[in-house]
Amino acid sequence: MLLVVALVVLLVAVGGAAIWMRAHGNGAGGQGVAISTGPEPAPPPSNTPEPYEDDLNEPDPRESDSPPPEEDEDRPGTEGPTETVQRYYDAINSADFTTAWELGGKNFGASYSDYVFGFAETARDAVSVTDVQDDTVYVDITAYQTDGTRYEYTGTYTVSDGVIVEADIERTS
Template identity: 55%
Template structure:
């Protein structure tokens, strides 16, 4: 019974947290577990002390420098991970899509489950990154390269698949 309550609480917490950006740090979650009543004639329900459970989620990004340019690239991938392609498009997807329009751009992410971007360097408007794209089939595609950010949007990119 306790295990079922704990699992239900964790599923609820995980479902609620899926839409929020995560930076790879375990998130403490307070879970109160009430023991099942005993079979004796006197039943006293005493709530147990809350337990801390750590829920680890995949990181969205790791950034060595907190700059506006790095935050733009991180926001771009956060939007993609949330499947908010309209926001990703407006953050520069339209400029780096390579033609074909919005529908082709969105379809290009059909087999991607989750992107993890690591900002490795920021020099002026150039943001260097390593990207790990987890695919729906469980494989990972890895890319490295740069994004050029101008006026709060990605103006260009040069990415190369490394794996």
């Protein structure tokens, strides 16, 4: 159990360092650094045609009269309540607790570390949406534990702008 907590802390630290480095020019005072791990790749042979050289009569896909694509459905606020709940459980099942936290775990009254610790004995969760009414998603959940036992839950999640803002979940077995 301590190993799981240590792993989560390590993953959060590495992710934070990567974000900081990206925001601060790879850690070189905004100048950027080129790192080489081997010899430079050889240039392509001179007889290699340029991309699309044979397609000169094809229209340029960048020049289009079609409207821009719809908003990205992976961003919070652009998906339906059912998809938000499903993404929440997908994140939990892949141990992506940062994403699960942002999708609503932060609204359940626990600290982040307590929230993550709450899944220490859970191998995976299976969620079944039984009904949706406006922003309320009705679910049945089976939580499979690492020791082979399982627990059944039922209840609702309320979703607003792609984030779970309230949960009323009760254990049934």
